[in-house]
Amino acid sequence: MKPLMDVPALEARLAAGHRTVLLDVRWVLGDPHGRDHYLAGHLPGAVFVDLASELSDPAVPDRGRHPLPSAGQFQEAARGWGIRKGDVVVAYDDSANMAAARVWWMLRDAGLDEVYLLDGGLGAWRAAALPVEGGPVHPAPGDVELGTGHMPVVDAGAAAAWPRHGLLLDARAGERYRGDVEPVDPRAGHIPGALSAPTTGNVDDGGRFLSRAELRRRFESLGVSAGRPVAVYCGSGVTAAHEVAALELAGIPAALYPGSFSEWSNRPELPVATGPEPGAMAAGTRDRGGPVGNSAGGGGTVAL
Numbered sequence: 001m002k003p004l005m006d007v008p009a010l011e012a013r014l015a016a017g018h019r020t021v022l023l024d025v026r027w028v029l030g031d032p033h034g035r036d037h038y039l040a041g042h043l044p045g046a047v048f049v050d051l052a053s054e055l056s057d058p059a060v061p062d063r064g065r066h067p068l069p070s071a072g073q074f075q076e077a078a079r080g081w082g083i084r085k086g087d088v089v090v091a092y093d094d095s096a097n098m099a100a101a102r103v104w105w106m107l108r109d110a111g112l113d114e115v116y117l118l119d120g121g122l123g124a125w126r127a128a129a130l131p132v133e134g135g136p137v138h139p140a141p142g143d144v145e146l147g148t149g150h151m152p153v154v155d156a157g158a159a160a161a162w163p164r165h166g167l168l169l170d171a172r173a174g175e176r177y178r179g180d181v182e183p184v185d186p187r188a189g190h191i192p193g194a195l196s197a198p199t200t201g202n203v204d205d206g207g208r209f210l211s212r213a214e215l216r217r218r219f220e221s222l223g224v225s226a227g228r229p230v231a232v233y234c235g236s237g238v239t240a241a242h243e244v245a246a247l248e249l250a251g252i253p254a255a256l257y258p259g260s261f262s263e264w265s266n267r268p269e270l271p272v273a274t275g276p277e278p279g280a281m282a283a284g285t286r287d288r289g290g291p292v293g294n295s296a297g298g299g300g301t302v303a304l
Contacts, residue, residue, distance in 0.1 A: 003104060003245040004209060005090055005116035007124045013088070014044075021083050021139075022046035023091040024122075025055075027099040029184070029235075037094065041132040043125060047081045047139055049091075051238070054080075055102050064263035065184065065236035066102075074106060075146040082139025092118035092125075096207035098199060098239045105241035105256065109153075110146035117245060120208040127206070151244075152255035154231050156264055159257045163193025163278065166229035167222065169254075171199040171243040172261070176235070179274035185235060187265040189272040192279040195222055197232075199239045202246035215250035224252055233257035233264075 013020050024046040026034035038048040049055065054077040056066035069077075083089060089107060091100040097117045107115040118124070126132065154162065162168040170177045170190050177196040182188035190196070201218060203209055210218070224230060230252060234240035237258040247254040264270050273279025 003117055003248050004119045006119045007128050007130070010090055010118060010125075011128070011130060019084075019087060021081060021087050021089045021142075023049045023081060023089060023100070023103055025049045025051055025091055025093045025100040025103050027051040027093065027238075028095050034099075039134060039136060041134055042137075043092070043122070044131060044133045045137055046092075047137050049077075049081065049103055051099055051102060055106060059262075061266035062263065064259040064266075066238055066262075068106070068237070068258050071110070071146060071148040074110060075144065078107070078110075078144050078146060079142040081142065083142040083144040085144055087114070087142070087144070089115040090118050091115070092121040094122040096200075096203045096242075097121050097209075097245075098242050101242035101245050102238045105151060105244060107146075109151040110148060111150050112144075112146070120206055123207050152253070154255045154257050156257075156259060156267065156270065158255075159191055159231060159233060159264070160270065162229075162231050166231060167224055168194040169197040169222065169230065169232045169243060170194040170261075171197060171232055171234040171240045173198050173200070178276055179272075182265075185262050185265045187272050189265075189274040190279070191233065191261065191264055192271050192273040194233070194273075195278055196276070197222055197243065199234065199242045199246075202242060209246060209249055212250055215246055216252075219247060219250055219252055230254040231257060233260040236260050236262040 022043050022045055024038050024042045026037045035048055057069050059065045060067065091103045093100040100117055104115055104117050159168060168191060174196050175181050177190045179189035230247060232240045232243045232254050237260045240256055240260060244254045244256050265272060
């Protein structure tokens, strides 16, 4: 299942009257006014999704800045957005889908197949001169039943050992990977053995995903190859979901480390590497084995 729907395809669906739930996930690190931006203008019928309160539990050091909520909490939120059994869901934001990918991944993990990112997001919709509307949207409650565990995940223990047998990608900006700056987390740098693969490299200047061939070339240049499992982390598990979507578009299954560096850097017993090189894996780290599922389902959590 491809993770994207383009503007012409969405416009055609809406014009034909096909039921489509639109989710607006306006969120950017350092900008707490996502709902205000949504109210000022969004796709007609789109429901606002609050990343901080609906796609995350409150921050705690041992789980990171945006811990995943429980399956029950997430189902309640999804029903509040009006999602019913069998619905097609399209999510977007105004930042190249860096935030919207969070709800895409979570709904896929919950067992929904027909969930997409609007390629190019709000910018692509506006560039096509299509209408937007202001104010809130309050849909009728949905009845969707969600599960969990359909997308592969790893925890800190698996992430520590991952470079022994696979490729661990750090989706944050290069300066945060190197440890030049760290605006939010307690330690600067990266998980030893991880490679820098900024999420911004997945999209073009207009915020649209690169083609499948371009993405394959990008990830192959980082060392992705057949039989080598891939896992991804970022600061708090949000933009890493975007990288998982890009990898899926390229035909490469990848696991997500939900706690990401915000969890890792809060645990003083875990090592941090700095500089442009991956760095050595911590001595004594045990290899927990291979990948834990794939993007077609069958995921799970590797125990710490």
